[in-house]
Amino acid sequence: MSKQTPLPFADAQTGLHVLQALLQQRSLLAALETMHAEVGDIFQVTLPLFDPVFVTGPENNRQLLVTGRDQFNWRTESDAVTKLLGHGLLVEDGGNHACLRHQLDPALSKKQVAGQIGQMVAETDRVLANWPADGERDMLVEMRKVALLILMQTLFGVDFLPHLERLWQPILQLLRYISPGLWIIWPEMPRPGYAQAQQAVDDYLFGIIGERRAAGDTGDDMLSRLVRLPEMNDKLIRDQLLTIMIAGHDTSTALLAWVWYLLGSHPAAMARAVAEVEAVVGQEAGGITAVSLPHLTYLDQVIKETLRLYPPIHVGNRLTNCPVQMQGHTIPEGMRVMYSIYLSHRHPAYWDEPQAFQPERFGREADGGKKRPSFTYLPFGGGPRNCIGAAFAQIEAKVVLARILQQFRLELLPQEVHPHMGATLEPRPGVLMRVIRKQ
Numbered sequence: 001m002s003k004q005t006p007l008p009f010a011d012a013q014t015g016l017h018v019l020q021a022l023l024q025q026r027s028l029l030a031a032l033e034t035m036h037a038e039v040g041d042i043f044q045v046t047l048p049l050f051d052p053v054f055v056t057g058p059e060n061n062r063q064l065l066v067t068g069r070d071q072f073n074w075r076t077e078s079d080a081v082t083k084l085l086g087h088g089l090l091v092e093d094g095g096n097h098a099c100l101r102h103q104l105d106p107a108l109s110k111k112q113v114a115g116q117i118g119q120m121v122a123e124t125d126r127v128l129a130n131w132p133a134d135g136e137r138d139m140l141v142e143m144r145k146v147a148l149l150i151l152m153q154t155l156f157g158v159d160f161l162p163h164l165e166r167l168w169q170p171i172l173q174l175l176r177y178i179s180p181g182l183w184i185i186w187p188e189m190p191r192p193g194y195a196q197a198q199q200a201v202d203d204y205l206f207g208i209i210g211e212r213r214a215a216g217d218t219g220d221d222m223l224s225r226l227v228r229l230p231e232m233n234d235k236l237i238r239d240q241l242l243t244i245m246i247a248g249h250d251t252s253t254a255l256l257a258w259v260w261y262l263l264g265s266h267p268a269a270m271a272r273a274v275a276e277v278e279a280v281v282g283q284e285a286g287g288i289t290a291v292s293l294p295h296l297t298y299l300d301q302v303i304k305e306t307l308r309l310y311p312p313i314h315v316g317n318r319l320t321n322c323p324v325q326m327q328g329h330t331i332p333e334g335m336r337v338m339y340s341i342y343l344s345h346r347h348p349a350y351w352d353e354p355q356a357f358q359p360e361r362f363g364r365e366a367d368g369g370k371k372r373p374s375f376t377y378l379p380f381g382g383g384p385r386n387c388i389g390a391a392f393a394q395i396e397a398k399v400v401l402a403r404i405l406q407q408f409r410l411e412l413l414p415q416e417v418h419p420h421m422g423a424t425l426e427p428r429p430g431v432l433m434r435v436i437r438k439q
Contacts, residue, residue, distance in 0.1 A: 007042070007043070007044040007053060007329050007331070008039045008040060008042060008043045008044065008329075027418065027419070028421060029314075029342060029419060029421065032054065032340060032342070032343060033343065033346070035054070036054075036056060036340075036343050041055060041056050041057035041059070041060055041327065042054070042055045042056075042060060042326055042327050042329060049186075050184060051335075052335070052336040052337065052338050053331055053335055053336070053337045053338070054337075054338050054339075054340055054343075055326060055337060055338070055339050055340070056339065056340045056343035056344045056347065057343075057344060057347060057349075057376075058344070058350070058373045058374060058375040058376045059327070059375075060326060060327065060339065061339055061344060061375035061376075061378060061382065062374065062375045062382075063326060064316075064318060064337065064339050065339075065375070065378075065381065065382040065383035065385065066382065066383040066384075068324065069383060069384070069385070071320060071321060071322055071324045072318035072319065072320055072321065072324070072337065073093050073318065073319045073320075073321050074090075074091060074092070074093050074097075074317075074318060074319075074385070075091050075092060075093050076317075076319050076336075078187040079091075079184075079187070079317075080177055080178045080187075081178045084174060084177060084178055084198070084242070084246075085239055085242060085243045085246075086235070086236075086238070086239040086242075087236060087239045088100075088239040088240055088242060088243030089101060089104060089240060089243050089244075089388065090243050090247060091243075097385070098384075100240065101388060103225070103226070103229060103232075104222065104240065104244075104388060105388065106220075106225065107155060107220070107221060107222035107225055108155075108222070108388055108389055108391065108392050109391070110391040110395075112220070113154075113391050113392045113395050113396075114290040114395065115290075116154040117288060117289060117290055117293070117395065117399055119150070119153050119154050120150050120154065120395075120396055120399040120400065121285045121288055121399060121403050122153075122285075123146065123149040123150045123153050123154075124146050124150070124399070124400050124403045124404070125285065125403070126149060126161060127142060127145045127146045127149065128403070128404065128407060128408075131408070131435055131437070132435070132437075133436070133437045134434075134435075134436050134437070135434070135435060136413065136432060136433065136434055136435070137432075137433060137435050138430040138431065138432055138433075139256070139257050139260040139261070139430070139431040139432075139433055140253065140257040140426060140427060140428075140430040140431050141430065143252070143253050143256035143257045143260075143400070144249065144250075144253040145164065146256070146400055147248075147249040147250075147252040147253045147256065147396075148160055148164065148171075148249045149161060149164070150252075150396060150400075151244070151245065151248050151249045151252075152245070154221070154392075155221055155222045155223070155244060155248070155392075156208065156221060156222060156223040156241065156245075157212075157217075157219055157221040157223055157224060158208050158223075163204060166200075167200060167201060167204060169197070170196070170197035170198075170200040170201050171197075171201065171245075171246075173193055173194060173197035174194070174197050174198065174201060174246060175246065175250060175422060175423040176422070176423075177191055177194050177197070178246075178423050179421070179422040179423045180421055180422075201242065201245075202238065202242075205238050205241050205242060205245075206234060206238060208223065208241075209223070209227065209234050209237050209238065209241070210234070212224060212227050213227050222240075222241075222244065223237075223241065226240060226241075244389070246423070247389075248389050248392070248393075250312070250423050250424045250426075251312040251313060251389075251393060251424050252312075252393055252396055252397065253424070253426065254310070254312040254424040254425060254426040254427075255303070255306060255307060255310075255312055255393065255397055256397060256400060256401070257426060257427050257430075257431050258306045258309070258310040258426075258427055258431075259302060259303065259306045259397070259401060260410065260412075260431050260433060261412065261417055261427050261431045262302070262305075262306055262309070262357050263302065263410075264410060264411065264412025264431070264433055265357070265412060266357055269302065269357070269359060270410070272298055273298060273299055273302060273401075273405060274405050274409075276296060276297075276298045276299060277296065277299070277401075277402050277405040277406060278406075280292055280295045280296050281296070281402055281406065282406075283406050283407075283438075284406075285403065285406075287406075288399055288402050288403060288406075293395065293398050293399070293402075296398055296402060297363075298359065299398055299401060299402065300362075300394075300398065301359035301360060301361075301362040301363060302359045303394065303397050303398065303401075304359070304362040304379075305357060305358060305359040305361065305362060307345075307379035308345045308346075308351075308377060308379070309345065309346075309355075309357060310419060310425050310427075311341045311342060311345055311379045311425060312379075312424040312425055312426075313341065313379075313381070313387075313424060313425075314340070314341050314342040314421070314424075314425040315338050315339065315340050315341060315342065316338065316339045316341065316381065317336065317337075317338055318336070318337045318338075318339070319334065319335070319336055319337070320332065320333050320334060320335045320337060321333060324337075341378055341379065341381075342425070344375070344376060344377070344378065345376075345377060345379075347376065350372055350373065350376040351376075380393070406438075407437060407438055408435045408436060408437055408438060409435075409436040409438060410433045410434070410435055410436075411433060411434040411436075412431070412432075412433055413432045413433060413434055415429075415430075415431075415432050417429075417430075417431060
């Protein structure tokens with residue numbers, strides 16, 4: 001019998017360094033970076049009641065997402081995400097996941113999304129109409145408004161603006177409910193306010209499902225497609241709508257807010273993005289089209305670099321369903337394995353100056369055209385379970401950024417911003433900017 005190599009973990013010296021990083025930077029991400037630097041691409045966190053294995057790097061990512069994916073389950077019945085989303089796409093495995101993905105894919109195809117660009121512009125304008133001619137805005141808040149209105153209009157075919165204020169806090173409460181916390185080691189911990197928040201959101205979702213069924217709608221948005229499927233009852237439709245609503249808008253919120261922070265922190269990059277928007281799409285809403293968007297190449301690089309530095313879904317969570325061999329180590333059955341997208345995106349073996357904001361690294365001429373190994377960059381995951389909304393998110397980001405740059409000059413105000421590990425990796429306490437309407 002071959003001898004099994006124990007999983008690497010922090011020795012006393014590394015443990016001290018991890019603790020120092022945690023205390024000095026007040027960031028779990030900094031602690032994980034220290035562990036990665038000193039222990040390697042696979043390591044185990046050894047805390048009371050919490051001992052997951054963290055993996056990163058292209059080799060481990062490929063095994064977990066593609067070649068060995070059948071050895072891992074996404075669904076964990078005790079996790080808050082599963083309790084909230086029920087049988088939503090995100091928390092299903094195997095055949096159930098494949099079936100749901102087949103049913104949801106048409107509403108999120110690139111062709112379908114391209115036809116919704118005009119709606120994205122219109123919903124962005126509804127938020128911008130309330131911006132001052134010269135004043136301050138928290139872009140984390142404003143981008144959440146935009147993301148919610150766009151998602152609900154384009155994918156569900158409903159006007160969410162009349163419900164935005166009423167459901168704002170319930171939605172934030174649900175995001176807090178599924179954010180990393182003590183529920184991972186104490187599934188039954190009390191969660192004050194959650195039941196009322198879920199009830200408020202559920203009442204709204206079941207309401208629009210009932211209205212669409214009664215209308216006999218023949219539209220091609222996601223909600224209309226789902227209510228026409230005989231195998232879909234209201235509860236299963238609710239699970240898909242809530243999954244898309246929560247996961248879809250929150251990831252876009254984080255991405256857009258980080259873009260504004262990074263552009264505001266790098267005036268030369270901001271100036272280049274503004275110049276490109278003016279040259280490619282001009283000043284009118286009608287300039288933003290499926291034909292013009294691909295020519296916003298620098299803005300595309302900014303989006304990609306933002307996703308590298310601050311991937312909204314910064315870690316993936318799996319559970320082994322059998323003993324798994326990874327890099328010569330045996331991970332037992334029933335072990336929580338977390339693959340760190342954040343660490344992969346800042347891996348010094350694959351990225352020059354990994355902490356630096358350098359959009360040009362995604363240009364065709366970057367690194368002499370040299371291609372990085374697959375699975376070093378995975379802001380939308382990888383393999384058969386890659387993000388179903390990847391095309392939607394990338395088109396939406398370009399539309400929103402371009403439309404705002406058409407109408408406003410933006411300046412970052414002095415503030416301390418740090419990445420917060422919530423349901424997504426978002427800038428906290430926010431991104432406060434001065435917004436000046438162009439004449």
